[in-house]
Amino acid sequence: MTTQSEDNNVGRRGFLKRVIMGAGLILGYGTGASYAIQFLLPRKRKAKFRKMLVASLSELPPNGSKSFKDLSGREMILVNSDAGLKAISTTCTHLGCKAYWEADNDRFFCPCHDGVFDVNGQVVSGPPPRPLDSYDVEVDENDNVFVLLLEG
């Protein structure tokens, strides 16, 4: 009886030792690993919008469009469609290439995987999963058209 309970005691003590040592090792190395991962992952910045004057309303008759550059110099299209004024980004929603605004065909065409969008940014054909991104447009009392753009 006594021998067995002594054995048990030693076993329990040994077991606890292992658990504590193991937990300590995992915590120690784990902390190190989590710092390494944080170092490698880029810091997230909050998106900041900026208002930019891009056109005057007189330049945009119904169904008219105007191309302009966003804050990083990328082409965007301002469209005056039935749904109102819209600023459409030309970054293809499939895999991020730049779609072209083909004024003759009234469509956006992405050369990477043959994606086609209509004047409102809606997908016409090809693999893109959703319409082109559009940005809010504001018109002030002097018919100036502003677009709220993401700062690059």
Add this chain to the structure above:
Amino acid sequence: MQRVAAFKQWFADSFPFDPNLLKEISSEPIPNHLKRWWYAIGGTPLYLFVIQATTGIILTFYYVPDPAEAYNSVMHITTQVRFGWFLRSIHKWSAHLMVMAVMLHVIRVFFTAAYRKPRELNWMFGVGLLMVTLGFGFTGYSLIYEQISYWAAVVGTNVAEATPLVGGLLADFIRGGPEVGDNTLTRFFVLHIGVLPTVMVLLLAMHVVQIRLHGVTHLRHEGEDTPSVELSVRVSAPVSPVRPQGGEAAAVQEEERVKEESYPFFPDHFYTELIVGLSLTFLLTILALIYPAHMGDPANPLVTPEHIKPEWFFYATFRWLKLTSFQVGVVGTMVFLGILLFWPFIDRALVRRWPGRDVSFWLGVIGFLGFLIFTVWEAMV
């Protein structure tokens, strides 16, 4: 003389290595069919990897991994540095040949079913090596920072982003930000010259050790009832592979059989590899001279070129992405890679379900032809 002997003794004491062990390790009996090069094509990527490492290190002396300078530094290597154009061209062509050789090796191993038990794990190491090779190709041509480099990086990292569950983290990690930018080139550079080479050397070591432990697969043809005895030896075992039961005569007979069906790795197969290596060097030189690597337009994040294509080894994926919806395109690519990785186990299930029907063979034919057709299709348009 005494000094020499003393030095020898000192060296033996300081580096206690038994030369006989080296002899034993290098006397692996190689089955006769490996005298045909298409069975020995796994050695080719290894040789090309050494060329890549050598030329790559030399190119790094001049390359500048900075978005503003990268293109100019590659231009400088190509037009100013002595033999720069040549080394860059060798590096490029060797990369193409390496991808091709790895693919041919995969096809050979697949159609001789050499991935079957007990070599499943080594097939998986092999698929890992294929992916690392493609990773080298992808990061490599992005470093030049010409138009194709930039847009391939955009598309490639967006594909990674679409990975279920971990996509966002993965893409952020590779790009170093929400989109391809200043951090991305540095990361591609580190992957290309630091991370991938390390992973490749480790995987290669595992791959070769496994081949050595299992022995080279012995071909068995249809109609052969008695499976030939494996010619393999364990590193620790003596060269004669099978311990025959039946006395001296049987032992001699067994030794004769091994001699007849195989030849030693060193020096015979080693010489073969040397000759293959020299031929490859010759071929690379010719390719570099006739088709030297040139430069496209510098990367412009504002404009995607109207005609854009990745390197040929991504043609099939590229075509697939054009033909299918976003989800099917990206997830389908990953499913394909998953099937490739776990193929030995899928094959086992197929054999169990339809014994003797060669389902795996025909699936392989379909998969391979599909890849070939998509590649050629993309190349033609």
